Amino acid sequence: MNALLSMDKITGGYGEADILQDVTIHVDQDEIVVIVGPNGAGKSTAMKSVFGLLNIRGGTMVFDGDDITGWAPNKIVQRGICYVPQVDNIFREMTIHENLEMGGFLKQGDLSAAYDRVYALFPDLKERRKTLAGSLSGGQRQMVAMGRSLMLDPKLLLLDEPTAGLSPKYMEQIFQICRDVRDTGVAILLVEQHAKQALAFADRGYVLAAGKNRHEGSGGELLADREVAEMFLGG
Amino acid sequence: MDLLELINFYLIPGIVLGSIYALGAVGITLIFAILRYAHLAHGDLATLGAFIALAVVTSLGISPLVALPFAIIATGAVAIGIDKVFYEHLRERPKIVTVMASLGIALMVRSVVQVVWGVDTQTYSRGIVRPEDYFGLRIRDREIYTVLAMVALVGVLQLFLTRSKWGKAMRAMSDNPNLALLSGIDNKKVVMLTWGIAGGLCAASGFFLGLNTELKSMMGWHMLLPMFAAAILGGVGRVEGAVLGGLIVGIAEEMSVLFIPSEYKAAMAFAILLFMLLVRPTGLLKGKVL
Amino acid sequence: MEILGLVNYALFMAIFIAIYALLALGLNIQWGFAGLFNAGIAGFFAVGAYTSAILSTAADDGRIGGFDLHFLLGWFGAMLAAGLIAWPIGKICLRFRSDYLAIATIGVAEIIRLVIKSEPVLTNGARGISGIPRPAGDIGYMESQIAYLAIVLAVLAAAYFLVERQFNAPWGRMMRAIRDNESAAKAMGKDVEFRRLEAFIFGAALMGLAGAMFAHFNRSITPEAIDPMVATFLVWIMLILGGSGNNRGAIVGAAVVWIIWSVSEIATDRLPHEYAVQAKYIRLFLIGLMLQLVLRFRPEGLLPEPLRGDRRTSQSGTEPH
Numbered sequence: 145m146n147a148l149l150s151m152d153k154i155t156g157g158y159g160e161a162d163i164l165q166d167v168t169i170h171v172d173q174d175e176i177v178v179i180v181g182p183n184g185a186g187k188s189t190a191m192k193s194v195f196g197l198l199n200i201r202g203g204t205m206v207f208d209g210d211d212i213t214g215w216a217p218n219k220i221v222q223r224g225i226c227y228v229p230q231v232d233n234i235f236r237e238m239t240i241h242e243n244l245e246m247g248g249f250l251k252q253g254d255l256s257a258a259y260d261r262v263y264a265l266f267p268d269l270k271e272r273r274k275t276l277a278g279s280l281s282g283g284q285r286q287m288v289a290m291g292r293s294l295m296l297d298p299k300l301l302l303l304d305e306p307t308a309g310l311s312p313k314y315m316e317q318i319f320q321i322c323r324d325v326r327d328t329g330v331a332i333l334l335v336e337q338h339a340k341q342a343l344a345f346a347d348r349g350y351v352l353a354a355g356k357n358r359h360e361g362s363g364g365e366l367l368a369d370r371e372v373a374e375m376f377l378g379g
Numbered sequence: 380m381d382l383l384e385l386i387n388f389y390l391i392p393g394i395v396l397g398s399i400y401a402l403g404a405v406g407i408t409l410i411f412a413i414l415r416y417a418h419l420a421h422g423d424l425a426t427l428g429a430f431i432a433l434a435v436v437t438s439l440g441i442s443p444l445v446a447l448p449f450a451i452i453a454t455g456a457v458a459i460g461i462d463k464v465f466y467e468h469l470r471e472r473p474k475i476v477t478v479m480a481s482l483g484i485a486l487m488v489r490s491v492v493q494v495v496w497g498v499d500t501q502t503y504s505r506g507i508v509r510p511e512d513y514f515g516l517r518i519r520d521r522e523i524y525t526v527l528a529m530v531a532l533v534g535v536l537q538l539f540l541t542r543s544k545w546g547k548a549m550r551a552m553s554d555n556p557n558l559a560l561l562s563g564i565d566n567k568k569v570v571m572l573t574w575g576i577a578g579g580l581c582a583a584s585g586f587f588l589g590l591n592t593e594l595k596s597m598m599g600w601h602m603l604l605p606m607f608a609a610a611i612l613g614g615v616g617r618v619e620g621a622v623l624g625g626l627i628v629g630i631a632e633e634m635s636v637l638f639i640p641s642e643y644k645a646a647m648a649f650a651i652l653l654f655m656l657l658v659r660p661t662g663l664l665k666g667k668v669l
Numbered sequence: 670m671e672i673l674g675l676v677n678y679a680l681f682m683a684i685f686i687a688i689y690a691l692l693a694l695g696l697n698i699q700w701g702f703a704g705l706f707n708a709g710i711a712g713f714f715a716v717g718a719y720t721s722a723i724l725s726t727a728a729d730d731g732r733i734g735g736f737d738l739h740f741l742l743g744w745f746g747a748m749l750a751a752g753l754i755a756w757p758i759g760k761i762c763l764r765f766r767s768d769y770l771a772i773a774t775i776g777v778a779e780i781i782r783l784v785i786k787s788e789p790v791l792t793n794g795a796r797g798i799s800g801i802p803r804p805a806g807d808i809g810y811m812e813s814q815i816a817y818l819a820i821v822l823a824v825l826a827a828a829y830f831l832v833e834r835q836f837n838a839p840w841g842r843m844m845r846a847i848r849d850n851e852s853a854a855k856a857m858g859k860d861v862e863f864r865r866l867e868a869f870i871f872g873a874a875l876m877g878l879a880g881a882m883f884a885h886f887n888r889s890i891t892p893e894a895i896d897p898m899v900a901t902f903l904v905w906i907m908l909i910l911g912g913s914g915n916n917r918g919a920i921v922g923a924a925v926v927w928i929i930w931s932v933s934e935i936a937t938d939r940l941p942h943e944y945a946v947q948a949k950y951i952r953l954f955l956i957g958l959m960l961q962l963v964l965r966f967r968p969e970g971l972l973p974e975p976l977r978g979d980r981r982t983s984q985s986g987t988e989p990h
C-alpha cells in the first residue's frame with residue numbers, strides 16, 4: 145500500500161539556512177506517527193515543511209497521490225491536511241462553536257455533520273459551545289484547536305506539541321483523543337517533547353537530531369533502543 | 380444653570396457629536412484590528428463622503444437623508460479602490476509604511492475635494508432649523524436622525540459580525556490572522572469587506588457632521604484626532620467600544636466648554652488619548668495594543 | 670537687473686532649502702534612524718519660530734516679552750522649547766508602535782496651532798510677531814541675504830556633522846539595531862525606550878531650530894506663515910525621496926523637493942486667477958501622489974542608507990514589526 149504522506153529527502157528552512165537535511169518521513173493511513181528528538185532537532189520545522197510554511201530546496205512531498213511540494217497552505221488545507229500550531233491555535237475572542245465554524249470555513253453547504261462528529265469526539269466542548277475560547281484552560285483550548293482542525297474532514301492531522309504545558313491527566317486525555325480520531329480514519333503526525341509517553345502511545349516514531357533522521361521504528365522498538373534512550377530519554 | 384439647560388446645551392450636542400465620532404471610530408477600530416495600522420486618511424475620507432452626498436443632493440434635488448445611502452456606497456467603493464491602488468502593494472512591508480502612505484492619501488483626498496468643490500463653506504439645506512420642544516428638551520430633527528442612524532448602522536454591523544460567515548471571518552482575522560489563513564479564510568476578501576464597511580461609515584460620519592454643522596474641506600481632518608481617541612478609549616478592535624468612546628469624547632468636548640476656553644474644545648480628544656495611553660492602553664473594553 | 674533678480678531668487682531659494690534640510694535632518698534622526706513617526710513636524714517648527722521670536726524681539730505691550738535677547742539665545746531657546754514639548758509625548762507614546770506616536774504628534778501640532786491662534790498674550794494673535802532681529806540684517810539687501818545664507822549653511826553643516834558622527838558612534842549602531850530588530854530591542858529593555866526618547870527629542874529640537882531660523886529670516890512670524898499639513902508633508906517627502914537613514918539624502922531630498930515645489934508654484938502663479946486656486950490644490954495632490962510613487966518604486970530613496978556593516982537587511986528606512 146502506498147503511504148498517505150511521504151516526505152522524501154526534504155532539505156530546507158526559513159530564509160537562507162537549511163534546518164532540515166534529507167529528512168524522510170512517511171505516514172500511512174490510520175496511523176499515529178510521532179516525531180521526537182532533542183531541542184533544536186528540527187521536529188516542528190519538519191512538520192511545518194509539510195504545510196508549506198518554509199522554503200523547501202530539495203526533496204519531494206507526496207500526499208495521497210499528489211505532489212504537494214511548494215503548495216500554498218490554503219490549497220493544502222483543501223487537499224486534506226490540517227495543521228494545529230503549538231501556540232496561538234484558537235480564536236480567543238470567539239466562542240467554541242465559532243472556532244469550529246471557522247475551521248469549516250472552506251466547506252460548502254451544511255456543517256452540521258461535521259459539528260456532530262467533532263462534538264462526539266469532544267463532548268465537553270459541546271456543553272460549553274457558547275463559551276469564549278480564550279477563557280478555557282490549556283487542555284480545553286487544545287481540544288478546541290483539534291476540533292477546529294477536524295471540521296474539514298482531513299485525511300491527515302498535523303499536531304505541533306499538543307501536550308506542551310499540560311498536566312499528565314490532560315496529556316493522557318489528548319493522547320486518548322488522538323486514538324479516537326485515528327479510529328475515525330484520520331492519520332496523525334505529531335511532534336512531542338514528552339518522548340517517552342509519546343513513543344509509548346504512537347504506532348511509529350521518528351527520532352530527529354540536528355535536522356537529520358536518526359532512528360525510526362515502532363514506538364516499542366525505539367523505546368527499547370539503548371542509543372535512543374541515552375540520547376534524550378534520560379537513560 | 381439648571382439641569383435642563385445642561386442637557387439642552389451640552390449633553391444633547393455632545394451625544395450628537397459623539398455619534399458622529401463613533402461612526403468614524405468604528406471604521407478606524409476595524410482597520411486597526413484587521414489590517415493592523417492607523418489609517419490617517421480616515422477623516423478626509425469622511426469629508427469626501429460628505430461632499431459626495433452634497434453632489435447627490437444638488438444634482439438630483441433630493442433630500443439629504445435620501446442621498447446618504449448613495450454616499451455610503453460610493454465612499455465605500457472609493458475606500459476599496461484606494462486600498463487596491465495604494466495600500467495593497469505595501470502589505471508585505473512594515474505596517475508603518477502604510478501609515479505614511481495614508482498620510483499622503485489624506486492630502487490627496489482633501490485636495491480632490493478642494494479642486495472639485497472649492498474651499499468655501501457649504502450646507503445641505505439653507506435656513507435655520509429651530510429645535511422642537513419635548514417636555515423641555517430642545518432637540519432638532521436632524522439630531523434625532525444622527526443618533527438613530529448611528530445606532531442602526533452599528534447595529535447592522537454588529538449583526539453582520541456576529542451572525543454572518545464573512546463577518547465572523549473578519550473577527551477571526553482580527554483575532555488571530557495566522558490561524559485565519561491556516562483555516563483557509565481569504566484574506567483579500569476580508570480586507571475588501573473591511574474597507575467597504577469603513578469607507579461607508581466614514582461617509583455617514585462626514586454626512587452627519589455636515590448635516591448638523593456645515594461642509595468644509597478641512598472638516599474631516601479635524602475629526603481624525605477625536606475619532607482615534609474614541610477608538611483607543613473604547614479598546615482597539617471593539618466595535619461597541621468605539622461607540623462608547625465616540626460618545627464619551629463627543630460629550631467631553633461639549634462639556635469642556637464649561638471649564639476651559641471654547642477654542643480648546645479640540646484639545647479634549649488629545650487629552651483623553653494621552654491619558655488612556657498612559658493609564659490603560661487597552662481601552663475601556665480591553666482591546667488590542669499594537 | 671534680470672540677472673540680479675535671478676541671483677536674488679536663487680539666494681532666497683537656497684536659504685529655504687537649507688532650513689528645510691534642517692527639518693529633514695531632524696526627521697531623519699526620528700524616522701530614518703529610530704523608526705519614529707512624527708506627523709506634527711510643523712508644530713515643532715512653529716514652537717521654535719515663536720519661542721525665538723518672543724525671546725529676541727524688543728519688549729512690546731500686550732504680549733509677554735519680547736526679552737530682547739541675543740538671537741543665538743533665541744535659537745537655543747527654540748531648540749529647548751521644541752525638545753521640551755517632545756519629551757512628554759515621547760515618554761507616553763514610545764512604549765507603543767509608532768502608529769500611536771503618529772496620531773499623538775498630529776494632536777500636538779493641532780494643539781500648538783490652537784494656542785498660536787487663541788493666545789495673543791503669547792503670539793500676538795493673527796498679526797503675529799514682527800521686528801524679529803535678523804543676524805547681519807542691517808547691511809545692504811544682497812549682502813544681508815548672502816550673510817544669512819552663510820549662517821544657515823554653517824548651522825546646517827554643524828548639525829550634519831554632529832548627527833553623522835552620532836550615527837557612526839555606538840549610539841547610532843544601537844539605534845539601527847533597535848529599529849531593525851524589535852525582539853532584540855525588547856531584550857535590551859528600558860534602555861531602548863530611553864534611546865528612542867533621545868532620538869525623538871533631538872529631532873524635535875532640530876525642527877525647532879529650523880523654525881527659529883525661518884522666523885529670523887522673515888523678520889516676522891504669523892499664524893499663516895506656514896500651512897501645517899503642507900510643511901509637515903513636504904519634509905516627509907523630502908526625507909523619503911532623498912533616502913531615509915542617509916543624512917546626505919535628507920539634504921539632497923530637501924533641495925530636489927523644494928525646487929520642484931517652488932517651480933511648480935511659479936508655473937501655477939501664471940495661470941488666470943480662477944484656475945490658480947485650483948492649481949494650488951492640484952499641486953498638493955501631486956505631492957501626495959509623489960509620495961505614493963516613491964514608496965512603491967523607490968522606497969530606498971535617491972541616496973539609499975549606506976551599509977554600515979551592522980545592518981542585517983538592506984531594506985531602508987523601515988521598521989519591521
